[in-house]
Amino acid sequence: MKSLQFVSVYSTSAPRPTASSFSVLTGHFPFTLSFPSVFHCPSFVFRVAKLEWRIRFKLATLTYNALHTGRPPYLTDLVQFHTTPKSTRSSSTQLLFVPHHNLSFGSRAFRVSAPKVWNTLPLHIRQSQSLSTFRRHLKTHYFQLHVAYPAT
Numbered sequence: 001m002k003s004l005q006f007v008s009v010y011s012t013s014a015p016r017p018t019a020s021s022f023s024v025l026t027g028h029f030p031f032t033l034s035f036p037s038v039f040h041c042p043s044f045v046f047r048v049a050k051l052e053w054r055i056r057f058k059l060a061t062l063t064y065n066a067l068h069t070g071r072p073p074y075l076t077d078l079v080q081f082h083t084t085p086k087s088t089r090s091s092s093t094q095l096l097f098v099p100h101h102n103l104s105f106g107s108r109a110f111r112v113s114a115p116k117v118w119n120t121l122p123l124h125i126r127q128s129q130s131l132s133t134f135r136r137h138l139k140t141h142y143f144q145l146h147v148a149y150p151a152t
Contacts, residue, residue, distance in 0.1 A: 053142050059110075059117045063096070064134050066114075078111040079118075094126045095119050 066075040082095045096115035101107055118126065125141055128134035 049146070053146060056117050057138060057142060059114050060121060060138055061131075061135060062110075063114045063118045064128070064131065068131075075110060075114075079114055093123055 062075060063079060065071055066079055070076050080097045082097045096118050098115045098119065099111055101109070101112055106112060121138070122141065125134065125137045128137060
């Protein structure tokens with residue numbers, strides 16, 4: 001029986017991907033996942049890529065709820081609209097303010113990651129009138145992105 005050995009579960013500075021590792025881009029921070037070769041198959045890579053899109057979908061949905069319904073209140077306090085002192089064309093785009101963070105750990109916080117995901121959405125999705133239409137447009141958008149840029 002083949003013994004299962006993990007090279008590294010989380011590494012930001014992997015020298016070279018091996019046959020049993022692959023890179024995933026989550027947000028703006030690439031990292032390399034290494035798994036035993038028995039787990040390295042296309043369906044497993046697809047499941048990890050689907051997980052990234054699920055996380056983005058959940059963040060965008062929570063942000064929509066926080067902005068439009070005020071629920072949950074503890075998340076509503078964490079997101080703020082980007083404001084400028086002058087009136088500009090981008091004033092009506094409903095962009096969120098992305099706070100500055102010093103550590104990469106801080107980029108995973110809701111107050112930083114939710115505005116990043118929200119600001120990447122097209123305007124017609126951000127301006128949806130109901131949660132059901134927002135979710136429908138968001139799923140279509142992410143599906144089109146996943147088909148256009150599949151995980152390799």
